Amino acid sequence: MSALTIAESSAVVGELRRARRKRRVASIHWIDALYQVYITGLVSVVVVVLLSGAIGDDEVSVAGIADVKDHGPAAAGLLVALAVFLGLRSGSRGGPLALERPDVRHVLLSPVDRGVALRGPAWRQLRFLLAVGAAVGAATGQLIVRRLPGNAFEWIVFGALYGLTAVGLGYGSALLASGLKVKHWVASLIGGLLLLWSAGDVIGKLPLSPFTVVGHIAVWPLESDWLAIIGVALAVVLVIAGMRWVSGVSLEAAERRTALVGQMRFAVTLQDLRTVLVLRRQLSQEHPRSRPWIRAARRTPRFPVWHRGVRSVARWPLSRVVRALLMAAVAGMAMRTVWNGTTPMIVVAGLALWIAALDAAEPLGQEVDHPGRTDTFPLPRGQVFILHLPILFVVSVVIALLGAAVAVAPIGSSVPVGPGLFTAFMAGLLAACGASVSVIQGAPDPVDTLSMVTPEIAGTRTVIRTAMPPAIAILGVTPLLAARASFLGAQEPPPINAAMSLALPLALVVVLVAGYIRFRDEIRKWMADASEQMSPTKAAERQREERLAEEAREAAALAESKRLAREASSASQRAKARQKPKTSKPVSPPPDGVRGGTSAKPIGRKRDQT
Amino acid sequence: MSEAQPAALVATDLSKTYDDLVALQPMSITVPPGQSMALIGHNGSGKSTFLRMVAGLLDPSAGEIEIAGFDLTDVEARATTSFLPDDPVLYDDLSLREHAEYISKLHGGDGWDDYAESLCVRLGLEERIDDLPSRFSRGLRQKTAIVLALVRPFSLLLVDEPFVGLDQPGKLVLLDVLAEVHAEGAATLVATHDPSYVERVDRSVALRDGEVIFDGTASVEEVLHLVGG
Numbered sequence: 001m002s003a004l005t006i007a008e009s010s011a012v013v014g015e016l017r018r019a020r021r022k023r024r025v026a027s028i029h030w031i032d033a034l035y036q037v038y039i040t041g042l043v044s045v046v047v048v049v050l051l052s053g054a055i056g057d058d059e060v061s062v063a064g065i066a067d068v069k070d071h072g073p074a075a076a077g078l079l080v081a082l083a084v085f086l087g088l089r090s091g092s093r094g095g096p097l098a099l100e101r102p103d104v105r106h107v108l109l110s111p112v113d114r115g116v117a118l119r120g121p122a123w124r125q126l127r128f129l130l131a132v133g134a135a136v137g138a139a140t141g142q143l144i145v146r147r148l149p150g151n152a153f154e155w156i157v158f159g160a161l162y163g164l165t166a167v168g169l170g171y172g173s174a175l176l177a178s179g180l181k182v183k184h185w186v187a188s189l190i191g192g193l194l195l196l197w198s199a200g201d202v203i204g205k206l207p208l209s210p211f212t213v214v215g216h217i218a219v220w221p222l223e224s225d226w227l228a229i230i231g232v233a234l235a236v237v238l239v240i241a242g243m244r245w246v247s248g249v250s251l252e253a254a255e256r257r258t259a260l261v262g263q264m265r266f267a268v269t270l271q272d273l274r275t276v277l278v279l280r281r282q283l284s285q286e287h288p289r290s291r292p293w294i295r296a297a298r299r300t301p302r303f304p305v306w307h308r309g310v311r312s313v314a315r316w317p318l319s320r321v322v323r324a325l326l327m328a329a330v331a332g333m334a335m336r337t338v339w340n341g342t343t344p345m346i347v348v349a350g351l352a353l354w355i356a357a358l359d360a361a362e363p364l365g366q367e368v369d370h371p372g373r374t375d376t377f378p379l380p381r382g383q384v385f386i387l388h389l390p391i392l393f394v395v396s397v398v399i400a401l402l403g404a405a406v407a408v409a410p411i412g413s414s415v416p417v418g419p420g421l422f423t424a425f426m427a428g429l430l431a432a433c434g435a436s437v438s439v440i441q442g443a444p445d446p447v448d449t450l451s452m453v454t455p456e457i458a459g460t461r462t463v464i465r466t467a468m469p470p471a472i473a474i475l476g477v478t479p480l481l482a483a484r485a486s487f488l489g490a491q492e493p494p495p496i497n498a499a500m501s502l503a504l505p506l507a508l509v510v511v512l513v514a515g516y517i518r519f520r521d522e523i524r525k526w527m528a529d530a531s532e533q534m535s536p537t538k539a540a541e542r543q544r545e546e547r548l549a550e551e552a553r554e555a556a557a558l559a560e561s562k563r564l565a566r567e568a569s570s571a572s573q574r575a576k577a578r579q580k581p582k583t584s585k586p587v588s589p590p591p592d593g594v595r596g597g598t599s600a601k602p603i604g605r606k607r608d609q610t
Numbered sequence: 611m612s613e614a615q616p617a618a619l620v621a622t623d624l625s626k627t628y629d630d631l632v633a634l635q636p637m638s639i640t641v642p643p644g645q646s647m648a649l650i651g652h653n654g655s656g657k658s659t660f661l662r663m664v665a666g667l668l669d670p671s672a673g674e675i676e677i678a679g680f681d682l683t684d685v686e687a688r689a690t691t692s693f694l695p696d697d698p699v700l701y702d703d704l705s706l707r708e709h710a711e712y713i714s715k716l717h718g719g720d721g722w723d724d725y726a727e728s729l730c731v732r733l734g735l736e737e738r739i740d741d742l743p744s745r746f747s748r749g750l751r752q753k754t755a756i757v758l759a760l761v762r763p764f765s766l767l768l769v770d771e772p773f774v775g776l777d778q779p780g781k782l783v784l785l786d787v788l789a790e791v792h793a794e795g796a797a798t799l800v801a802t803h804d805p806s807y808v809e810r811v812d813r814s815v816a817l818r819d820g821e822v823i824f825d826g827t828a829s830v831e832e833v834l835h836l837v838g839g
Contacts, residue, residue: 110716111689
């Protein structure tokens with residue numbers, strides 16, 4: 001019993017991996033490979049066309065160029081800070097690698113060098129991410145050159161270099177956090193502070209962030225700064241250090257990750273947001289508290305569904321509470337920014353409240369996750385779901401009002417109290433509606449007849465499914481725009497009245513969503529029936545079934561008729577046998593007006609009497 | 611056993627908590643080389659948590675583990691410890707033979723050998739050696755895991771709920787194999803619900819709610835009394 005040398009480890013692990021890869025590649029059909037290439041190409045072209053449309057072709061003014069020079073590096077640095085933040089958090093949860101579970105059990109528990117076992121997959125993953133980063137960076141550079149001055153080649157090269165650096169820093173941080181077993185809260189804290197520093201630098205409230213230095217790579221063709229090379233060097237150092245310490249990965253985190261990441265990717269492919277949320281919570285070990293924050297009352301609850309929701313919220317783990325507060329703060333800050341003129345921040349406010357509401361929709365999600373249990377309740381599923389909405393509305397509105405507190409705080413240019421509170425109330429309601437739609441709709445049907453008819457329908461449905469819930473949440477913040485328009489205009493009607501003028505249409509959205517939740521099953525059944533009726537194949541099948549049923553009915557009638565005829569015939573024969581010799585019977589004359597016959601001929605056609 | 615030989619396992623103040631849930635209270639235990647030990651307790655008592663920490667699959671919240679004189683993080687500790695889990699974890703695209711070959715080589719062995727073959731025969735897997743275990747039933751997968759835990763060298767065998775999913779012949783073979791392994795000088799640590807197993811071991815440790823409530827030689831009746839069976 002001895003440890004394997006690095007060379008031996010490398011030989012054993014490499015041999016098997018090569019054999020398995022060969023087998024896997026051999027099992028991929030060329031049509032599938034071609035289809036993947038086609039889909040990737042198609043998506044890339046669509047993204048580039050959309051981006052190019054968004055960027056436009058007009059040359060940026062001199063003032064605009066100066067603005068890009070001033071704020072561009074900080075903004076680009078913010079993206080790098082985000083990559084590092086995500087990398088640190090992923091690493092603290094056993095990422096960025098997602099090994100196979102048997103690899104954890106058999107390879108990492110064997111006496112091979114763990115570095116050898118892990119560096120191969122890490123390099124492969126890094127190679128792929130670097131290629132994506134470089135491609136995205138180069139494509140962005142190529143698009144930017146249409147609006148900003150400079151050499152196209154330079155923009156493409158430095159765009160690619162920026163992408164490579166961002167990936168290197170993010171991936172290196174992840175590997176290092178994983179190898180050094182950095183605690184999750186420590187990683188979140190460090191990453192969060194770096195992110196805040198960069199965000200503060202973007203708005204000019206904090207001194208130069210280290211990532212702004214890296215961001216200079218992105219605007220190099222406008223203004224070269226040799227300090228930016230430090231960022232590239234730092235990325236290289238981080239990746240090398242990460243590879244050096246990769247063997248320190250926690251097997252507990254790695255094994256948990258192996259099981260969940262694959263499922264999560266699959267759920268993302270299916271746009272199944274609920275499953276993604278549940279798996280993400282498992283990955284981050286976000287479990288409900290064993291002891292609730294508030295103890296339950298002993299008496300029997302009068303409204304059990306409401307009570308069940310309250311108990312669920314009372315067990316929120318601290319991390320979820322912190323996230324809800326953070327989202328409230330983000331929404332509040334975004335509302336302030338909207339009030340001060342940056343209209344697109346309405347999207348950030350709506351999305352933040354929607355994310356918070358997704359957490360609040362957990363009791364509803366639990367019912368959706370267990371349809372077998374819901375079906376045993378003596379009331380329709382839709383009704384059970386509706387009964388879960390009040391607690392969701394309450395929690396979501398409370399979070400939104402906390403956001404409003406940030407928005408109306410009398411520091412600097414704040415949102416007036418009236419419009420702020422009203423907007424928060426409506427935004428909370430609509431965010432809850434968006435979250436409940438996200439949770440209720442779940443994964444798409446595996447066999448969707450309507451979508452299979454034409455790809456256009458499938459595409460449209462996918463877009464609606466994905467965009468509808470956040471769009472509903474964003475709609476909830478629109479009263480702020482109405483109030484702002486009034487505030488900036490003649491103030492007629494006053495801002496609060498302008499905001500409240502949207503109350504009715506938004507309330508209608510709430511009613512529609514509630515109706516959808518209540519009657520979703522019925523609507524789906526009706527749609528399935530309708531789509532079946534529309535199908536030509538189904539119509540032909542239906543005609544055939546009707547014809548067969550008609551033939552069966554005719555055959556049964558014929559058989560019954562024959563039976564009756566046989567019975568009538570045998571009764572007649574028995575009567576004849578019992579007949580006494582005929583005696584003359586006096587026949588009374590028929591009454592006037594009656595022309596009835598006295599014939600004993602059997603009823604029916606000749607062929608039916610046999 | 612030589613006196614100078616280090617203990618097969620030394621766990622000192624080992625504990626595991628998940629947020630506010632205590633899975634294992636601080637536990638100290640020493641397993642001498644070659645000792646057979648049963649870890650008994652009802653569901654949630656901390657048996658599997660303890661074994662998984664010793665195997666290196668769970669990070670202890672506190673405490674230290676030493677295996678054959680090596681720290682748990684040392685590669686020598688991994689070379690010494692074999693873990694037979696209650697949930698067999700197998701590759702989807704490798705046959706039983708390929709699994710055994712690979713694991714043997716990872717531990718410096720020659721690959722498929724007569725011992726692996728004989729284990730398969732004893733467990734009734736001789737016809738399935740070239741089949742994919744991913745298509746096996748629960749019991750056959752468990753038998754595959756037994757083969758994989760034994761085809762490599764070890765001096766400490768950790769076994770978690772070994773009889774789950776096994777048919778009666780399989781259970782008997784496993785009991786025989788555990789006895790053979792013990793006879794050859796390996797220490798065995800078996801977590802089980804089966805009270806009758808305690809009669810076959812040198813020592814029994816009973817756990818309740820993550821705490822050691824008994825450590826010594828126990829009869830079946832005592833075990834039933836201890837774990838509430």
